Amino acid sequence: MKFGIFYELSVPRPWDGESEKRVYDNALEQVALADELGFDSVWAVEHHFLEEYSHCSAPEIFLTACAMRTKKMRVGHGIVVCVPEFNHPIRVAERAAVLDIVSGGRLEFGTGRSATWVELGGFRANPDETKKTWDEFVRCIPKMWTQERFGYEGRAFSMPTRAVLPKPYQKPHPPMWVAVTSPGTEIDAAERGMGSLGLTFGSFKEQEDKISNYRRIIANCEPVGQFVNNQVSTVNFLFTHEDTETGNKHGRRLLGTFNFLASQLVAARETYPSKSYQSLGLLPTLRREAAGPGDDAGVPEGIAIGDPERVLRACKMWESVGVDRINFLLNANETVPQEMVLNSLRTFAKHVMPHFQDSGAQAAAAGGGGR
Amino acid sequence: MPRYGSMADVRAFMPNPPEIQTFKIEPWKLKGAQIINLLAEVNGEKSDALLPKAMHPSIPSYAMFNVTVYPDSPAGKFGIGEVRVASRAGVRPRGFVLRSFVDNEAARRELANRWGYPVAPGDVYMRTFHDRVVARVSSQGRVVLELEMLDRDYISGGDIQYLSSMHLARNKADGKLILAQIDPEWTFSRAERGRPRINTFDASAFGAGDNLVVENIISVSYTICDVTLGNIRYYCDPDKPAFQGTTQVAA
Numbered sequence: 110m111k112f113g114i115f116y117e118l119s120v121p122r123p124w125d126g127e128s129e130k131r132v133y134d135n136a137l138e139q140v141a142l143a144d145e146l147g148f149d150s151v152w153a154v155e156h157h158f159l160e161e162y163s164h165c166s167a168p169e170i171f172l173t174a175c176a177m178r179t180k181k182m183r184v185g186h187g188i189v190v191c192v193p194e195f196n197h198p199i200r201v202a203e204r205a206a207v208l209d210i211v212s213g214g215r216l217e218f219g220t221g222r223s224a225t226w227v228e229l230g231g232f233r234a235n236p237d238e239t240k241k242t243w244d245e246f247v248r249c250i251p252k253m254w255t256q257e258r259f260g261y262e263g264r265a266f267s268m269p270t271r272a273v274l275p276k277p278y279q280k281p282h283p284p285m286w287v288a289v290t291s292p293g294t295e296i297d298a299a300e301r302g303m304g305s306l307g308l309t310f311g312s313f314k315e316q317e318d319k320i321s322n323y324r325r326i327i328a329n330c331e332p333v334g335q336f337v338n339n340q341v342s343t344v345n346f347l348f349t350h351e352d353t354e355t356g357n358k359h360g361r362r363l364l365g366t367f368n369f370l371a372s373q374l375v376a377a378r379e380t381y382p383s384k385s386y387q388s389l390g391l392l393p394t395l396r397r398e399a400a401g402p403g404d405d406a407g408v409p410e411g412i413a414i415g416d417p418e419r420v421l422r423a424c425k426m427w428e429s430v431g432v433d434r435i436n437f438l439l440n441a442n443e444t445v446p447q448e449m450v451l452n453s454l455r456t457f458a459k460h461v462m463p464h465f466q467d468s469g470a471q472a473a474a475a476g477g478g479g480r
Numbered sequence: 481m482p483r484y485g486s487m488a489d490v491r492a493f494m495p496n497p498p499e500i501q502t503f504k505i506e507p508w509k510l511k512g513a514q515i516i517n518l519l520a521e522v523n524g525e526k527s528d529a530l531l532p533k534a535m536h537p538s539i540p541s542y543a544m545f546n547v548t549v550y551p552d553s554p555a556g557k558f559g560i561g562e563v564r565v566a567s568r569a570g571v572r573p574r575g576f577v578l579r580s581f582v583d584n585e586a587a588r589r590e591l592a593n594r595w596g597y598p599v600a601p602g603d604v605y606m607r608t609f610h611d612r613v614v615a616r617v618s619s620q621g622r623v624v625l626e627l628e629m630l631d632r633d634y635i636s637g638g639d640i641q642y643l644s645s646m647h648l649a650r651n652k653a654d655g656k657l658i659l660a661q662i663d664p665e666w667t668f669s670r671a672e673r674g675r676p677r678i679n680t681f682d683a684s685a686f687g688a689g690d691n692l693v694v695e696n697i698i699s700v701s702y703t704i705c706d707v708t709l710g711n712i713r714y715y716c717d718p719d720k721p722a723f724q725g726t727t728q729v730a731a
Contacts, residue, residue: 122481160539161482227540230521230698372571373482375538379573380519381699382639382673442481 110428110465112457113150113185114143115344115436118165119370121443129164135447137174139439142451144179146458147468150217151175152185152436157195158231161442162370169204176212184212185436187219187306188288191246192239193265194232195223198246202253202273209277216279219306220247221288224386226375236383241265247285247301251334254282281335286342291387299323302332304340313411316343317430324431340433345413345423347437348445349456353416357406359445360414367441413437417460424461482539485531485567485576490657490718493687494648498592498599500660500712501652503729505594507710510550512669514606515703516615517642518545518627518676519566521696527565529691531576532648532718534659534725535567542566543692544575544643545627545678547615549606550587550707558584559604560591561617561625563686564645569722574661577647579686581617581624595712596649596660612674613702624685629674629700637668640701648718659716665708676700 120132140151153171156163165171172184186208189201209216222239223229229236242265253259253273260270277283287298289307298305305323320341327339346367348360378386406415411427413420413435427435439450462468487493524541531537544566549559560582564575581602582588591597603618613632617625644663651658676697683692717725 122483158540162539226698230540230696368571370482372573373536373539373568375540375542375566378641379643380542382635382641382671382701384635384639387638 110424110432110468111149111434112462112465112468113152113183113342113434113436114139114148114347115152115154115185115187115438116165116171117154117156117163117438117441118171119162119440119442120164122161132164132443133171135440135443135450136171137178138447139450139454140175140182141178142454144182146454147462148182148454148458149434149468150183150185150436151179152187152217152219155188155190155195156228158227159225159374162374169208172208173211176208176215183215183217184208185217185219185286187217187286188221189219190223190228191220191243192222192229192232192234193242194234195228198249198266199253199268199273201246202250203275205250205283206254206275206277209279209283210275214278216277216283217286218283219286219288220303221290224290224377226377226380229377229381236377236381237385238265240385243287247287247303247333251282251285255335284338284340285334286338286340295319295323296326299326300330302327302330302334302337302339304338304342306342307344313426313430316432320431341431342434342436343427343432345411345427345435345437347413347420347439347457348449348453349413349415349417349420349461350449350453351416351456351460353406353419356415356419357408359449360412361407362444363441364409364412364414366444367438370442417456420457421461421464424465428465482536482568483528484533484721485535485537486528487530487532490532490648494598497648497650497657498596499650499652500596500658501593503712505711507708508553510553510707510709512551513548513705513707514551514608515546515548515705516606516613516627516629516700517703518629518678518700519543519698520545520676520678520694521698522565523693523695526691526693530565530578530688531567532659534716534718534720534722535569535574535576535646538566538568538573542698543694545625545681547604547606547617547625547627549604553587555587555590556584558582558587559606560599561602561604561615563625563688563692565692566643567646569646569659569661569716570726572722573643575643575645576659577645578688578692581619595662595709596647597662598647598649608702613672619685622682623680624682626679627700628677628679629672629702630677631675632672632702633674635671635673635701637671637703637705639673640666640668640671640703642666646716651715657718659718660712661714661716662709663713665710666703666705668703668705670704672702674700674702
């Protein structure tokens with residue numbers, strides 16, 4: 110099991126000239142600490158126009174800053190919106206390659222298609238087309254990275270033969286992932302040999318079945334890249350504190366704030382009837398998780414909130430159903446004070462990470478994180 | 481935290497709201513309803529003023545232009561045309577009803593008395609053609625809303641997502657102004673979408689004054705479905721955030 114951290118970069122109103130800088134600065138401080146503590150990766154979303162909820166529209170730049178402040182952590186570009194109105198695939202390939210080079214080969218490349226009308230409508234993208242364009246992007250980008258020259262006549266885009274430069278530092282190319290939000294996307298991921306960048310949705314049993322299905326299909330996949338990335342990652346919340354009441358209280362506040370912010374956004378399905386968006390996507394899925402039936406402390410099952418013992422139990426349960434990585438959301442709208450976020454990371458590294466093999470904690474947690 | 485509605489005075493917006501006599505309402509099962517529902521982004525800086533302080537504007541702000549014809553009901557055939565502003569009651573997506581027009585006086589009385597629906601008399605017209613569906617709402621002989629769905633294209637009822645609505649009404653039991661939530665059940669037998677067009681929209685006729693400015697039309701759908709209008713299950717205090725001011729009606 111590996112542990113990463115994951116950023117939406119939400120910025121609370123009222124906004125002043127310092128609001129966004131404060132959030133970015135706090136995040137970068139957390140990233141530097143997480144690297145010292147032995148967390149494996151830092152991921153950043155690509156979102157546009159999502160007021161308060163996410164001011165992370167240029168994740169490749171934020172991740173470059175992360176790479177410059179860290180030594181070992183991998184940088185997860187997750188996810189890049191594979192819709193041509195948002196990103197031309199050539200630019201995606203180029204930017205990702207540069208990030209891989211400057212990070213010294215630490216890029217994880219996540220892909221997706223956006224699930225909100227705010228974003229799709231903002232770029233005047235056609236919601237009916239996004240699954241198709243995603244498919245085209247993920248087939249072409251690894252070829253742009255690995256072939257000296259690449260030319261293409263396609264549906265979403267075409268290009269005469271050119272050398273797409275630079276090439277990624279990792280050979281043959283960085284691991285590829287797809288965000289799994291809609292039911293069945295885990296099958297898309299498996300069939301293409303891509304990692305499943307999923308959510309903690311459904312019961313553990315349901316999740317176990319999905320992972321088992323993913324593993325079965327990926328064993329016979331036709332990879333879009335030059336290798337198979339057989340990995341399942343989930344997203345979770347993290348707030349832990351040695352004092353149970355403090356852990357639960359601030360953790361529940363984090364869940365509630367995220368839930369509240371996410372629900373204000375208009376999902377594609379809410380406004381645009383389309384077969385392409387049968388589910389509401391990431392936001393309501395996470396929201397359901399965050400609002401699901403709780404234990405005695407009011408914390409939903411499987412959510413990494415509370416004292417270290419409870420958080421350890423939650424992580425062990427995810428490990429037992431076959432999850433390889435958990436990426437944690439550490440804050441929402443800065444509702445948890447920065448010092449408490451940093452302390453939560455240290456507490457997790459000290460009390461939880463050592464219970465997992467390959468978590469990176471063995472070497473780092475014992476002495477790291479002193480600040 | 482998210483923005484709140486900024487309606488200056490809900491009482492001034494709706495000085496004489498319909499009065500809900502009781503929350504124990506005999507449901508209406510309405511078969512074969514034809515619904516045309518057009519969604520359009522609106523200027524949020526203005527439309528926030530159309531939402532009570534209990535509600536949050538959606539991101540982005542949008543409005544629902546809805547015309548429904550019920551071929552049969554306990555009050556006979558009737559058509560209703562209304563405009564709602566998309567919002568959130570806490571975390572729940574809801575459409576706040578500005579005004580409705582109904583073309584059947586008996587139905588209008590029933591909707592007002594049973595569900596507290598803010599309905600005015602008007603004329604409602606809907607026609608389907610092979611190339612389009614046209615819906616029109618008139619008040620005092622003047623067209624206040626005309627919608628079209630062009631280039632009809634079949635989709636599945638599963639692709640449609642209607643929102644529950646909320647409207648201002650008075651609770652007879654204590655005389656207080658409330659936001660009543662209506663959450664009908666829809667069973668679709670046909671669903672289509674097409675190219676949306678608004679030919680006429682008189683915002684003032686729907687109580688919006690200058691505050692509902694259409695900026696970007698999103699989509700339109702046309703469905704045939706059975707609709708059940710049931711009990712009011714929740715209502716809110718229009719002046720308090722929904723998290724604090726929501727009352728669940730005993731079943």
